[in-house]
Amino acid sequence: MHPTFLRHAAALALAATGAAIGAPALAADVNIYSSRQPALIQPLLDAFTKETGLSTATIFIEKGLEERVKAEGANSPADVILTVDIGRLYAAKQAGILQPLADAVIERDIPATFRDKAGEWSGVTARARVVYASAERVGDEPITYESLADPRWKGRICIRSGQHQYNVALIAAFLAHHGEEKTKTWLTGLRDNLATAPEGGDRDQARNIASGQCDIAIGNTYYVGLMQTNEKEPQQKEWAKAIKVVMPAFETGGTHVNISGMGLAKNAPNRDNAVKLMEFLTTDEAQRIYAETNYEYPLKPGVALSPAVKAFGELKPDTLSLDDIAAQRSKASALIDEVRFDEGPQS
Known part of the structure; x- marks a missing residue:
């Protein structure tokens, strides 16, 4: 069976069980907990897998993401937290489910205005x-x-x-x-x-x-x-x-402006791969894909706006x-x- 089909099937199955409390055993190279609809981020994840060969699995949790990761504790499979709104990122930080990340690539690509001063989260798009x-x-x-x-x-x-x-x-x-x-x-x-x-x-x-x-x-x-x-x-x-x-x-x-953002999960079992995904999300290609898919603004300076977004003024x-x-x-x-x-x- 084709690997892409398997990845998509896994993502859909995980999204469907996202409301259940527990720490599922995920087999992907990078496990993502997201409050964004899977369809909005799948084009990015496909591009990441194509470039790196690393697989991804996504659990969609619209509400209670912070509580779930906190309840899973050290057994949580979450590697990367993706969410929208500064309030959700701040709540994740306050809940203690993120860890500081000092990363030269992210700090180079994303302006400081859109990053946590302590390095626990970073914006992706605005x-x-x-x-x-x-x-x-x-x-x-x-x-x-x-x-x-x-x-x-x-x-x-x-x-x-x-x-x-x-x-x-x-x-x-x-x-x-x-x-x-x-x-x-x-x-x-x-x-x-x-x-x-x-x-x-x-x-x-x-x-x-x-x-x-x-x-x-x-x-x-x-x-x-x-x-x-x-x-x-x-x-x-x-x-x-x-x-x-x-x-x-x-x-x-x-x-x-507000942001969609990312953070490195506190107990990320695949930390190195998680950082690779986070760095990928600040590349020109990912910024373009994410912004065009969601009609948002790239945060990396120099990345062109989509025609629809440019028309906003x-x-x-x-x-x-x-x-x-x-x-x-x-x-x-x-x-x-x-x-x-x-x-x-x-x-």
């Missing part, structure tokens, strides 16, 4: 938290994150739950820039500018703009690419046509360290509840 604006009802004026609380947007903004990890990260970045008092005032103003109470996901906000429910929304860039190419649900292409991407910025910085990322953002997440979450953000407008 996505920007931007404004979806009605192509018909919103002009070309620049928008800052701070201006989203301006009364001119009253009743015109849609957003998913403030407690979703993507919004918590954005609000944590606002805290890092402006401090607690100003953030609370801004968050209250943004809440009262909402057209309705937060609901749904980022794509639903584009739908709401298309239907006229609101004029602008906050969403991640990659969802636009996913909508533009969605053959299974062609109505999403219409939602994408109804919006344009506006790159907002902080008044004291750039556009907020020029991205000038905020230079605020993701470490600094992660440190503000708990306070951000508390403020979201304090102003009762998810209840929607109150004035």
